[in-house]
Amino acid sequence: MSDEAIQSEDLAPEAEEDSEAEVPSVSHGHVEPERMRVWEDPMRRLCISVDGQEHVNLRPRRVFPLSSKADYISFLNEKGKEVALLTNPRKLDKESHKALEEALGRMYYVAKITRVDSINENWGVSHWEVETDRGYAAFEVTDRSSIRNLGRGRMVVADADGNRFEIEDLSQLDERSQALVFGET
Amino acid sequence: MSEVQQQDVEFSTGRRIEHLPDDVQGWLDKTLAPGEMMSTLLFSDIMPSGEFGERWAFLTNRRLLVLSPNGREGDADVEFEIPLGEIEDAEVRQYVGSSALIVTGADEGYEVARFSLGSHQEASDMVHCLKEIVREHKAGMPIEKVPPPPPRGPEHRCSKCGRALSRWSETCPYCIDRRQILRRLFSYLMPHKWFALLGLSLTLSITAMQLVPTFLNKLFIDNVVMEGDAALLPLLVVILISVHVGSSTLSMFRSYVMAWLGNRVLLDLRIKVYDHLQLLRLSYYSRRQTGRIMSRVTGDLSRLQYFIAEGFQEILINLATMVLIAVILLAMNPWLFLLALAPTPIIAISTWIFGRRIHLIYHRLWRRWAGLSAILADTIPGIRVVKSFAQERREVDRFSAYSSEVFTQELQAAKLYSGFFPFVSLMTALGSILIFAVGGYMVVRGATTPGTLIAFIGYLWRFYMPVQQFGRMNHRIQHCVTSAERVFEILDSDPEPLNRTDGVLLDPVRGKVEFRDVRFSYEPGKYALDGVSFVVEPGEMIGLVGPSGAGKSTLVHLITRFYDVDEGKILIDDHDIQDLNLRPFRESIGVVLQEPYLFHGSVWANIAYADPDAAPDRIIEAARAANAHDFILALPDGYDTVIGERGQTLSGGERQRISIARAVLRDPQILILDEATASVDTETEVQIQTAIERLVQGRTTFAIAHRLSTLRKAHRLIVLERGKLIEIGTHEELIETGGLYSRLCKLQSELSQMRVW
Numbered sequence: 001m002s003d004e005a006i007q008s009e010d011l012a013p014e015a016e017e018d019s020e021a022e023v024p025s026v027s028h029g030h031v032e033p034e035r036m037r038v039w040e041d042p043m044r045r046l047c048i049s050v051d052g053q054e055h056v057n058l059r060p061r062r063v064f065p066l067s068s069k070a071d072y073i074s075f076l077n078e079k080g081k082e083v084a085l086l087t088n089p090r091k092l093d094k095e096s097h098k099a100l101e102e103a104l105g106r107m108y109y110v111a112k113i114t115r116v117d118s119i120n121e122n123w124g125v126s127h128w129e130v131e132t133d134r135g136y137a138a139f140e141v142t143d144r145s146s147i148r149n150l151g152r153g154r155m156v157v158a159d160a161d162g163n164r165f166e167i168e169d170l171s172q173l174d175e176r177s178q179a180l181v182f183g184e185t
Numbered sequence: 186m187s188e189v190q191q192q193d194v195e196f197s198t199g200r201r202i203e204h205l206p207d208d209v210q211g212w213l214d215k216t217l218a219p220g221e222m223m224s225t226l227l228f229s230d231i232m233p234s235g236e237f238g239e240r241w242a243f244l245t246n247r248r249l250l251v252l253s254p255n256g257r258e259g260d261a262d263v264e265f266e267i268p269l270g271e272i273e274d275a276e277v278r279q280y281v282g283s284s285a286l287i288v289t290g291a292d293e294g295y296e297v298a299r300f301s302l303g304s305h306q307e308a309s310d311m312v313h314c315l316k317e318i319v320r321e322h323k324a325g326m327p328i329e330k331v332p333p334p335p336p337r338g339p340e341h342r343c344s345k346c347g348r349a350l351s352r353w354s355e356t357c358p359y360c361i362d363r364r365q366i367l368r369r370l371f372s373y374l375m376p377h378k379w380f381a382l383l384g385l386s387l388t389l390s391i392t393a394m395q396l397v398p399t400f401l402n403k404l405f406i407d408n409v410v411m412e413g414d415a416a417l418l419p420l421l422v423v424i425l426i427s428v429h430v431g432s433s434t435l436s437m438f439r440s441y442v443m444a445w446l447g448n449r450v451l452l453d454l455r456i457k458v459y460d461h462l463q464l465l466r467l468s469y470y471s472r473r474q475t476g477r478i479m480s481r482v483t484g485d486l487s488r489l490q491y492f493i494a495e496g497f498q499e500i501l502i503n504l505a506t507m508v509l510i511a512v513i514l515l516a517m518n519p520w521l522f523l524l525a526l527a528p529t530p531i532i533a534i535s536t537w538i539f540g541r542r543i544h545l546i547y548h549r550l551w552r553r554w555a556g557l558s559a560i561l562a563d564t565i566p567g568i569r570v571v572k573s574f575a576q577e578r579r580e581v582d583r584f585s586a587y588s589s590e591v592f593t594q595e596l597q598a599a600k601l602y603s604g605f606f607p608f609v610s611l612m613t614a615l616g617s618i619l620i621f622a623v624g625g626y627m628v629v630r631g632a633t634t635p636g637t638l639i640a641f642i643g644y645l646w647r648f649y650m651p652v653q654q655f656g657r658m659n660h661r662i663q664h665c666v667t668s669a670e671r672v673f674e675i676l677d678s679d680p681e682p683l684n685r686t687d688g689v690l691l692d693p694v695r696g697k698v699e700f701r702d703v704r705f706s707y708e709p710g711k712y713a714l715d716g717v718s719f720v721v722e723p724g725e726m727i728g729l730v731g732p733s734g735a736g737k738s739t740l741v742h743l744i745t746r747f748y749d750v751d752e753g754k755i756l757i758d759d760h761d762i763q764d765l766n767l768r769p770f771r772e773s774i775g776v777v778l779q780e781p782y783l784f785h786g787s788v789w790a791n792i793a794y795a796d797p798d799a800a801p802d803r804i805i806e807a808a809r810a811a812n813a814h815d816f817i818l819a820l821p822d823g824y825d826t827v828i829g830e831r832g833q834t835l836s837g838g839e840r841q842r843i844s845i846a847r848a849v850l851r852d853p854q855i856l857i858l859d860e861a862t863a864s865v866d867t868e869t870e871v872q873i874q875t876a877i878e879r880l881v882q883g884r885t886t887f888a889i890a891h892r893l894s895t896l897r898k899a900h901r902l903i904v905l906e907r908g909k910l911i912e913i914g915t916h917e918e919l920i921e922t923g924g925l926y927s928r929l930c931k932l933q934s935e936l937s938q939m940r941v942w
Contacts, residue, residue, distance in 0.1 A: 044287055044294030065281070080907075105235065109283035109299075121548075135237035144552065161302040164282035183545055 028084040033091035036084065038100045046103045048075055048084065055083050060103050066150055073100065110156070110164045111137060116177035119184055126184060128157070132165065139163060147184060155181070209241055212252050212261035222246045225314055227307045229298035231283055240264065242286065242298045244311050249288060251298055265297060270322060275315035277308045279711075284308060288315070366669055370493055373450050380446050381498075387439040388502050394432040396509065399643040401425060407636030443495060451490040458482055458672060464680035467747040468707075480558045481675060485668035492665035503651035510648045517641055518633060521624055525645050528616040532609055532652050539605045543598060550594040551668075557587050606653075613649040617642055681746075681767060688766040694773040694854040695758050696723040696885030698744060703753035705743060713739040715908040716753070721901075723854075726886040728896030730926055731905035737889045740905070741857045744887065745774055757855075775853030775884075777877075779860035781844030783835075788817050789824040792846045799850055811846035812876045813839070838869030845876050856881060858888040862895050870895075893933050902926060 028050045037049045045057040055077065063072035063085070073086040086092075089100055111132035118129045129138045139159035141147065146158040153169040170178055213223065224244045229251075232238035241252045241261075250266035267288060274289045286297045286308050300308065374381050401421050408414045409421070459482060470478075514522040564571055564580050571580055624638040682688075698721040705714040714736045721727055729737040742748055743755060746762055755762040757770065772795070783791050792807060793799045804824070808814040816839055820826040828834055828843075835843070841861060848856065858877060862870045878898060881888075890896050902919055904912035904926045912924045919926040 042293045043289055044296055106283075106285065106299075107280045109231070109235070109280055109301075111237070132237075134231075134235060137237060161305070162282070163301040163303070183549065 027082045030087050031084045033086065033088050033093075036086055036092065036096065038092060038096035038103075040099050040103065046075075046099070050084050058083060060100065060107055062104065062108065065108060066148070066156060073104070110166045113157075113165050113167045113173075113177075115174060116180045119180045121184070125160075128159075128165075130165065137165070139165070141184075208254075209252075209261075212241075212254075213243065216250070216252065216261070216263060217245065218247070221248075225307070225311045227286065227298060227300065227311050228304050229286075229300040230304070231299040231301060233296075233299070240298055242311070244314055249297065249315070265295065267295065267297075269318055272315060272319055272322075274319065275312045277305065277312050279305070286311065366666065366673065369673065370489070370669055371497065373454055374446075374493055374497070376453070377446055377449060380442060380449075384439060384442040384446055385498055385501065387435050387442065388498055389505060391432050391435050391439060392502055392506055393509070394428050394435070396513070396644075396647070397428045398425060399640050399647070400513075402643060403634075403636035403640035405636070406639055407634045411635065443498075447490045447493065447495065450493045451486060454489065454493075454672070455482065455486050458486065458675055461676050461678075461680060464683055465675075465678055466681050467742070469678055478675075479562065480555050481671050484554070485671050488665050488668040489672060492669070496665060499654070503654050507648065507651045510644050514641065514644055514648065517637055517644075521620055521627075521633075521641060524623060525616055525620055525648070527619065528612040528649075529652060532612050532649070535605070535608065535612075536652075539601065543601055546594060546598045546601065550591065550598065553587065553591045553594055557584070557591060560584055560587060609653050613646070613653070616649065617645055620645060683768050683771075686766055689760045689764050690766050690769060691758050691760065691773075692769070694770065696854040697721065697756075697758050698855065698885060698887075699754075699756040699759070700740075701754040701756065703743065703755060704751050705739060705748065706751055707739075712908045714743070717905075717908075717910045718753075719903060719910065719913055721885060721887075723885055724883050725901065726881050726888065726899045728893075728899035728902040729887060729889045729905065730893065730896070730902055730929065734907070735905040736908045737905055738859060739908075740903075741776075741859060741887050741889065744855065745771065745776065745857065772851070773854045774857065775848035775851045775855070775880075776857045777841070777845055777848050777859065777861045781840045783828050783840055783843060785827070787822075787825050787827055788820065788843060791828065791843055792850055794847055795851045803850060804846075807846040807850040808843075810849045810876060810879050811842045812872045813842035813846050816842075836869075838866065838873065841869075841873055842876060845873065845880060849880055854884055856884045856886040858886065858890075860889050860891065862890070862892065893930055 031050055035051050039047055041047050041056065046060060047054060047056050048058060049055070055075070057078055058075040059077075061074045061076055063074055064070055070087075071089060073089050075083045075086070077083050086100075089097065092100060111134045113130045113132050115131040116128065117131065118127075120127045126141045127138070128141060130136075141157060142160045148156045148158075150156060153167070153171045155167040155170060157165045157167070159165070167173065167181065170181060173181070217223070222245055224246065226244070227242040229240035229242055230237055232240065232253075239254055243250055243252070246269075248266050248268045249272065251264040252261040253264045254260075255262045267290065271290045272288055273291060276287050278285045278287050283299055283301055284305055285299045288295050288297050298308075401424060404417065405421055409418050462478070462482070511522070514525065560580075560583060564584075571577060620638075620642055624633065624641060627633045628635050628638050700717050700719050703714055703717045704712055706712045717736075717740065729740060731737055739748075743750060744762075746755075746767060749763065757765060762770075784794065789804060790797070792804050805814060808817055808824075817824055817826070826834075845861070861877060862873050874895065877888075881898070886899075888896060888899060896902065897916070899916070901913060901915055903910060904919070904924070906925060912919055912922065912926055914922070920930065921927075
C-alpha cells in the first residue's frame, strides 16, 4: 500500500457532523460523463451523482482555467477535497450540462473586454475604462503581475479587488485598444 | 440610464459608501415600514443575468431585502425579500472574480445578491449580522435590534479618495502634492547646497565666457579686416587666449565638483533606500520579486544621479543661455531675431510630442529590463533545479525571448530618436539659412555690417542649442521622474514602527502570550487565521499542529509581529502587541526556521549575528548548547571558517545547529521553532532535539512540527485546521478526545512502524 493511500484515507474526518450523506473519503478519480449527473438542489447547492452515488454541496473547479490544456472539471466538497474529476463535460446529458455550465459561469465570473476606452497610468496604478460583454466597467490595476499574458493574444487582467477581466484575443480588438493595452505590457 | 451607469462607475472603482446616494435613500424611505430600521447594506453590481448593473441589498431589523431600479425616476422594485425569522443560515460564497450572498431558509436557498470583490467586506459584515440574528432567534430571543457589524480590517484603498493604492505603497499619490516629487529630489541636494551653488556658478561663468569669442569675431571682421585696425588684433588675441584658458580651467573644476556632488547625493539616497528596505514590513517582500526590488536599488538610483547633479543645473543653464543670447541678438538686430525665432515653435512642439512618446517606450523598456533581471534572480539561485531537470535550454529560450523584447523596445526608442534629431537639426539649419539669405542681403544693402551678421549666425546656433537640449533633456528628465517615482514608492511604503519609543517597554518580557479572537488574511476575504483565541503562560511550550496551510506559520508570524492582525488582539504580558516598542520586543524573540539562512561570513559572525560584540566564551557556550561546537572545531578554520553565500559547505543539520546557537546566544524569552527538525536525518534530529530541549527551558516556546514526536516535550498542543483553532490541550487530553490530533498521532505511529521495516 502506498503512503498516499494511507494518508488520504486517514486524514479525511471520520466523524462527520454533517448527517447529509455518507461522504466517501476517496475521490472517484477520473469520471467519464456517462457516469455522472449534475444538478442544483433547492438549497442552491451543486450536486452530482456518480454511478448513482450522490454528493451534495460541491464547488466546481476548472483544472486548467487559463491554459485550457484539458477540459477537466473537478468537484470539491466543503472540506476542499476532490470528489470526482469529470473528463468531458460536453458529453454530459443536456440537463446536467446546463446545470454545470451555470455553476461554472458563477464560479468564474470573468467579463470579456471588447474595447478599451482608456488606460491612464499614474504612480504605479493604472486606471482602465473598458467595454465588456457585460457592460461598461472601470477598474484599477495595482500591480504589473496582475496582467497575465497567456499567449496567442489572450490576456487576463485582475483589478485591485481581484475582479477579473479577460481579453480573448488582443489582435481582434480595434487598433486603439490594442495600442493602449500594449502600452501596459 | 446614463446616470445609473455613472454611478456604477463610481462604485465599481470601489468608493466607500459613506452616505447612501440620495435616490437610493429615497427608495429605502418609500419601502421601509414604520419602525423598520436599516442595519447593514450591500451594493451589488452584478445582475442575476450576469451583466453589470445596480442592486442594493439591505438588512433591516425585520427582513433582508433587495432593491433594484426599475427605470422610473425615484422608484425601485423589491426584487427579493425574506423575513429574518425564516432565515436559517447565510454565507458569502466566494467565486473567482465575484462573490454571492447566499441565504438559506428551511427548505430552500436563495442567491440574494452577486457582486464583484470590492463589496466583499460589506457582504461579510452582513453575513456576520445575519448569523448573529439566526443564533439569537434559535435561542428563542426576539429579534429587536440587529447587531453591529464587526470591526474592519485594513483597506487597500486610500481613505481619503477611495482610489486603489499601489501594491507596494500605502500612501496615496493623489492625496499628496504632485510637485513634491521635484521638490523632494531637490531636497536631497540641500545638505550639499554650497557645493551645488559652487558648481552652478562655475557653470554659469563658463557659459558666459563661451559667449565672448563670437562677439570678438564681429570686432575682428568689422574693425580688423574691414577697417584695417591692426592695433586691435593683439588685444583680441590676448582676450581670446585668456577666455579659453579661463574656461578650460573652470571646466576642469566644474567636472570634478559635479562628479562629487552626483556621487555624494546618490550615496546618501542609496543608503536611505536600503535602510528603508530593511525597515519595510514583510508583506512588502512577499508581494514582489527580489529582482525587481534590486533593480530599483541599483538601476533607478543611478538614473537619479544624473538628474540630481546635472539635471537641475542644466535646466537653469539652458534657460540662462537662451535669455542671454536673446538679449544679445535683440540688441544686434531685432528684425533678424524675429525671423530667427520662426523655427522655434516647430522645434518646441515636436520636442513635446517626442517626449511623450519616448516616455511611454522608456516605461515599457524599464519593465522589460526589470523582467529580465527577475529571470536572473529566479533561475540563478534555482540553478540546481534547472540542471537536475535538464531545462537549461528552456531557461535560455525564456531569457532570450525577454532579451529580444528588450531589443525590440530599444529599437522602437531608436526609431523615434533617429527620426527626431535629424528633423530638429534640419529645422535649425533652415533657420540659419533664412538669416543667411536675409542678412546677406542686408549686408549688401549696407543695413548691417558683415561682422554683425557672422556674430549673429554664430549666436543663433548657440540659441538653437538649448532649445534642442530641452528636447534631449525632456526625455532624460522623464526617465528620471519615472525612476524617482519608483524610488519614492519604496521610501513612502509604510515601514514597521521599529524605532518607536513611545510605546510600552516590557523589561523583562515575561512571555505570556494571549490571542483574543484573532483574524488575519493575506488577501481580502480569505482568512488565514479565523477567530483564534488562547492564553499561553510564561515558560510554557506549545506545539502547533495541523495540516499545511492551516495557519501555523501565520500564527507565529503574528507573534513576531511580522504582520498586524486584521481583527482581534494579541496580548504580550497583558499588553496589546501594537502598543509595544517593537525593537526591544523583537529582540526578546528567538526564531529557528526550517531552512536556516546563514549569511556570507564566518561561523562566528553568523552565531553572533544579533550581537556582534558577544564575548568569545558566550559564543562557544551557545555553540555547545546547540551541539554545534564539535563539528565547528572540525572545520578547517574553526570558528573563523567562512561559510558560503547560503552556507553551502555545511550540511542541513549543521546549518540548523548554527542557527540554534544563534538563538541561544540571544537568550530570548519567547522562542519560535518553525519546523526546526524537518529537513534533517534521524540521527541529526536527535542531536538537534537535545539542543532544543536545552533551549526551551524556561522560555515560552511555540514549536511547529509535522513530526509529532518532536513535540513530546510540549506542555500543550494547539491544533489548527483551515485557520481555525480546533483543539487545544495536553497530549493525553487530545488523545482522549479522539479528534484530529489523535488521528494524526495514530497515522504517524503507523508510518514510523513502516519505516522500521
